[in-house]
Amino acid sequence: MADVRRTSAEWPDRTARRVAPTLAAAVEALANTHERGFTFVDTQGAERFYSFHALHAEALKRSYGLRRLGLQKGERISLIVAESDDFVLTLLGAVLAGVVPVPIYPRLGFKASDGYVDSVAHITNAAGSAAIVTTEQQEPYVRDAVPRCPSVKQLIDMKMLAAAAEGEGLDGRAPSERELPPVEVTPDDIAFLQFTSGSTSLPKGVVVKHGNLAANCRAFMYEGLQANPQAGDKGISWLPLFHDMGLIGFVFGPLFTDIPVVFLPTSSFARSPRVWLEAAHRHRATLTYAPNFGYALAAKRLKDRDLQGLDLSCLRVAGCGAEPIQVATLRAFADKLAPTGFKPEYLLPCYGMAEGTLAISFTKLTEAVHADRVAPEALQAGKATPVADGAPGNDIVCCGTVFENHDVRIVDDAGNPLGERQVGQIITRGPSVCESYYQNPEASAESFKLGWLYTGDLGYLANGELYICGRLKDVIIVRGRNFYPQDIEWCVAQIEGTRRDNVVAFGITEDGEEKLVILAETSRMQAGALREEIPKRVLDEIGLQPFKVELVALGTLPKTSSGKPQRRKTKALWTSGQFVASTHGAAPEGAAAGAQEISE
Amino acid sequence: MTRTELIGLFEKTATEIAERDIKGLSELTEISSLGIDSLGILELVGEMEKQLSIQLPDDQLVGLTKIGDLLDLVEKRRKLAS
Numbered sequence: 001m002a003d004v005r006r007t008s009a010e011w012p013d014r015t016a017r018r019v020a021p022t023l024a025a026a027v028e029a030l031a032n033t034h035e036r037g038f039t040f041v042d043t044q045g046a047e048r049f050y051s052f053h054a055l056h057a058e059a060l061k062r063s064y065g066l067r068r069l070g071l072q073k074g075e076r077i078s079l080i081v082a083e084s085d086d087f088v089l090t091l092l093g094a095v096l097a098g099v100v101p102v103p104i105y106p107r108l109g110f111k112a113s114d115g116y117v118d119s120v121a122h123i124t125n126a127a128g129s130a131a132i133v134t135t136e137q138q139e140p141y142v143r144d145a146v147p148r149c150p151s152v153k154q155l156i157d158m159k160m161l162a163a164a165a166e167g168e169g170l171d172g173r174a175p176s177e178r179e180l181p182p183v184e185v186t187p188d189d190i191a192f193l194q195f196t197s198g199s200t201s202l203p204k205g206v207v208v209k210h211g212n213l214a215a216n217c218r219a220f221m222y223e224g225l226q227a228n229p230q231a232g233d234k235g236i237s238w239l240p241l242f243h244d245m246g247l248i249g250f251v252f253g254p255l256f257t258d259i260p261v262v263f264l265p266t267s268s269f270a271r272s273p274r275v276w277l278e279a280a281h282r283h284r285a286t287l288t289y290a291p292n293f294g295y296a297l298a299a300k301r302l303k304d305r306d307l308q309g310l311d312l313s314c315l316r317v318a319g320c321g322a323e324p325i326q327v328a329t330l331r332a333f334a335d336k337l338a339p340t341g342f343k344p345e346y347l348l349p350c351y352g353m354a355e356g357t358l359a360i361s362f363t364k365l366t367e368a369v370h371a372d373r374v375a376p377e378a379l380q381a382g383k384a385t386p387v388a389d390g391a392p393g394n395d396i397v398c399c400g401t402v403f404e405n406h407d408v409r410i411v412d413d414a415g416n417p418l419g420e421r422q423v424g425q426i427i428t429r430g431p432s433v434c435e436s437y438y439q440n441p442e443a444s445a446e447s448f449k450l451g452w453l454y455t456g457d458l459g460y461l462a463n464g465e466l467y468i469c470g471r472l473k474d475v476i477i478v479r480g481r482n483f484y485p486q487d488i489e490w491c492v493a494q495i496e497g498t499r500r501d502n503v504v505a506f507g508i509t510e511d512g513e514e515k516l517v518i519l520a521e522t523s524r525m526q527a528g529a530l531r532e533e534i535p536k537r538v539l540d541e542i543g544l545q546p547f548k549v550e551l552v553a554l555g556t557l558p559k560t561s562s563g564k565p566q567r568r569k570t571k572a573l574w575t576s577g578q579f580v581a582s583t584h585g586a587a588p589e590g591a592a593a594g595a596q597e598i599s600e
Numbered sequence: 601m602t603r604t605e606l607i608g609l610f611e612k613t614a615t616e617i618a619e620r621d622i623k624g625l626s627e628l629t630e631i632s633s634l635g636i637d638s639l640g641i642l643e644l645v646g647e648m649e650k651q652l653s654i655q656l657p658d659d660q661l662v663g664l665t666k667i668g669d670l671l672d673l674v675e676k677r678r679k680l681a682s
Contacts, residue, residue, distance in 0.1 A: 043658050082658070107662055108638050137659050267658050270639045271646025297639065497620050501637055523620060555633040563637030 019218040019256040022210035023095050024185040026256045031056040036229060036260040038251075040085040041279065043265050048085060052258070055089070062093025064180055065165030069131070069156060073098030073183050076127045076193065078152075080120065080134040080142055082106035084263045086158055087241050088251055090133060093161075095191060098183040102127040102193045102205065103242040107141040119203070120145040123195050124152060126205055127438060131156050187211030193438050194244055194354045205438035206354045215431035216248070216357035217256040219403035224350070224362035225287060225317055227257050235261035236285035238269035238276050238294075245322045248358040249289055259287070273298035274306045277340070281310045289319040292326055293500070295333040302336055313341030317365065319348040323564070324468070324486050325397040327371040344368050351399035351468055355453050357432045361408065361466045363400035371395040372467055376543065380481030384421045384460045384467065394487065396467045399459075406430030409452075410461055421462050423482070425472055426455045458484075474567050476507035478514050483507075483544055485567060491541045492518060495533055497526035501563055502554075506571040508547070515547035519557060519570060519579065527551045552579055601652075601678075603627070606671050613647045627668030648674065654681050 020026035030052035037051035050058065071077065077094055079101045081087040087103075094101040104123050107116045120142055124132060131154040134142050139157055146152055191213050193205035221227045235254055239246030241263075254261045262283050268275045276298065280288060290298075295318075320330060334344040345368045352359040363370070373393040378385035387393040402408045409417050410424040418424040429452045436444040447454050458469040469475075470484035477483075488505035492498055502521040507514045518538065522530055534549045558566045558573065573579055601609075607625055614622040617640050631641060645656055654677040656670075664670050 044655070137662075141662070265658070267642050270642035271649065293639075297643070301643065499618060499620070499636075523622070525621060553633075554636075555630075559637065563639060 017218070017222045019214050019222075021187045021214055022185045022189070023092075023191050023213050023252060023255065024098075024183075024210070026214075026252075027056055027059060027092055027096065030255065030258060033258060036258060038085075038088065038254075038260065039262040039283070040083075040088075041262065041264050041268070042083070043268055045268075047262075050085070050089075052255075055092070058089050059092035059096055061165045062090050062161060063096035063099075063183075065161040065163075066093055066097045066099055066133075067180055067183075068164045069154065069160070071097065071099045071130060074100065074190070075130040076100045076102050077156075078102050078104050078120065078124045078127065078129040078132040080104045080106055080132065080138050081158075082135065082138060084241055084265065086135060088263075090158075090161065091192070091251075094133075095185070096183070098185050098189065100127075100190045100192055102129055102195065103247065104195070105240065105242040106138050116141060117144045117148075121148040123203055123205070124149045126195070126203070126440070127193050130154070133157075133161065185210060187214065194247075196354050204440055204443050206434050207436050207438050208354075208357055208434055212357045212432055212434055213248070213252055214256065215405075216359060217253040219406070219432060220249070220350075220359040220362065221253045221257040221259070223403050224359060225319075226365060227254075227259050227287065229258045229260070232284070233259050233286045234283060235259055235287045236264070236276070236280045236283060237261060237289065238264040238266050239289065240266045243322075244352075244354045244358050245289060245291070249319075253358075269294070270297075273301050277302075277307070277310055277312060277337075280315060281312060281340075284314040286315060287317045287319075288315065289317075289321065291322040292320060292324065292329050295320065296326075296329045296500070299329070299332045299336045304339070307337065307340050310340040312337060313343075315342065315346050317348050318342075318346045319350055321350045321352055321359075324470070325349050325399075326490065327369060327395045327397050330369050330397075349397050349399050351466060353455060353457075355434050355447060355455070356428060357434060359403070359432070360406070360428055360455075361400045361402050363398060363465075370398040372398060372462065377481070379423065379469070380483065382423045382482060384423060384462065384469075396469065399466045399468055401464055401466070402428065403430070403432070406432060408461070408466060410459065418460075421460050423458055423460045423469055426457045426459045426466070426468070427452045428455065429453065458482075474506065476505070476514060476516055478507070478516065478544060481544075483516070483542065488516070488518065488538060488542055488544070489565075491538055492520055492534055495530065495537055497522050497530050498534075501559070501565055502557065504557055504565045504567055504570045506567050506574075508571070508575060510547065516544055517571075517574065518546050518549045519552055519574065520549070521554050521557055522551050523554060550574070550579060603671060606674060607667065609648065609651060610644075610667060610670075613644050613651070617643050617647070625667055627666065627671065629667045630665055631667060631670065632665065645670075652678060654678055 020029050033052035039047050039049045041047050077099055091101045104120055128151045132152055133156045136157050146155055187210045189210055191208050191210045194208050195203040195205045227233050235250050237250040241247050250261050264279055330347050347369050348363055350362045373387050373395050374384045375387050376394055408428045411427055412418055412424050433453045436448055456472050458472050460467050470486055474485050475482050485505040489503040492503045493500045498520050504519045506517055508517050535546045539545050558569045611622050611625055618636050649656055660673055
């Protein structure tokens, strides 16, 4: 049986370290730390440093503000703040007040506002927030959601919060300990609600308790990263703070372990990935993280001259997680950065999800990225059989081992444990694993069973290490062979005229058999060539004949807030015939409204 | 630089980022119809900033939907810079 438990004997020093029992206690414990803190860089490049002492003082002030505005322990607030300093300080203020923050992504440019207001209203209603806390800049986009959220009693902006914290406008007195005694926060209290990005359905709020946060932050910061403030560790991150990897990985984890961090705006990284590396160089950062696409973007955009003068030998961890990891991408990044002193072993693939608080498994710090090359036919049959050296196969990146006091298992559809190198659903349990989605018993019952989190991800264990194959619900099973949509999408995206995240593959049932459908966004000009090239390439590389390949107009595939294609929504739209109208009409006469049937 | 030239620069930059030909855009083209995700659009904005030696602040990008809206902002920032 593939059941792996990490014992403390295997991690002697690191697990001896403890963290505060709650995030509130962790922030309070830093009240006298003046030398380390958070540096917030704005979009103009200006840096503002808050020592942990100052961070605690300002968060405490905001906690008074929230309490004086009438918010009580356990009440939820929707938090929509684009500026990283205001976001972190207000969120920590809520935590110190025992109020439960619900981070919501701020509105981004270039999109119609209707969808955004819908998201804010949906999340706010699912959380039952008593208030929406936002900035003067975001307020116009948020205001329209308020009438649709019956639980919301107030729309609070930063000025109102500051005024309440200072005591102006209420009773004219500054808040005092006597007026507002500290709120008791326990490990069993909810720290925050993490709404999942909803790549497959409406967002659900993962209930993250203080105990979960403490357990996971201890695990990934100490066991995983061996973080040590005395050794000069420093984080650098451009990850969005409304996302778990940015928020837990770079705000909460470092607060529990006294590690300084430099925060860059996500938009600055997207405009120019050099900003990330230049800041890492200048601040002598040791720890950073990015999803696979971040490394891909950096490798693509950086010119050799961008790297001149950069010394990145200061880094020791460049972690990768949050989306499927492509070994080729990581290697291209390491090659590109080699002149800066960046070493391939800095790259650290890991696996996690919001329902497990953040991190579930980590690879070892000293190991280079390791991929398992397995035989495609065996994988399709649910077995990860390594191929002979040099033979072609599917590269699956190793995501390492689970943390102390956590378990991982691979199970079949009936929940029975599977053996070594057998592919099945990954389940996990331990103190980091959350218990439910907020007030959503139906979804909770599906994912959380008897203490185990059913991740919905398919993978296998080999020598105690975890490998991820794909999402269970998205897997396409054709004549008993399992195909992973991301492999097919990756294959199609390599063809000129298509682009990453503009391709969706899914299975449909036709005449009792599952068949492959591919939708790719492309310009009308390139549609002709692609119509032939896509099925050919997929057949060559994946070994599966697509049933239909549809080339659709640019911008028509539904995407999540982070720009990922929504497979199940796309499938639903396609099966209901809604994509037909937007396909390029270059198909031969007689084909249904431009739909191009490739085979059958 | 005229509006037409700015659209030309936008097309050239968008082509580079999307790695496919993007042509025939107008002031009224919706930016979301280009098939470039939000990060790609920011790459595009970053490249335009570099080419024109201006800065387009994030908060002023919110709510822009058409290419003409973006060009209005570009012209405003160019005037400010000169």
